């Protein structure tokens with residue numbers, strides 16, 4: 001009987017470890033925003049700000065804007081990618097841009 005209890009407890013411990021590892025793996029899975037996604041394209045999203053269509057977005061785009069300088073970007077200046085709350089926390093590149101850019105400190 002004691003052996004069965006020990007085996008049962010070991011199975012629970014192993015199961016918990018497997019669940020914890022699966023949870024870590026799920027959090028580590030990063031979804032990068034697809035620049036070819038139709039919604040992203042309609043927002044003018046580009047992976048690199050040098051590719052902004054400055055004629056089309058002349059009323060929105062200003063030199064110096066990029067994801068790292070946007071309120072909606074949840075990363076540090078040194079991060080290559082970070083989540084963007086506008087795109088449902090999909091990750092956008094540091095040098096990215098879209099028409100929803102909102103400067104830090106802007107209302």
Ligand code: SF4
Nearest residue numbers: 067070073084098101
């Ligand atoms: S909302 Fe900001 S962080 Fe998100 S893609 Fe546009 S410029 Fe980048």
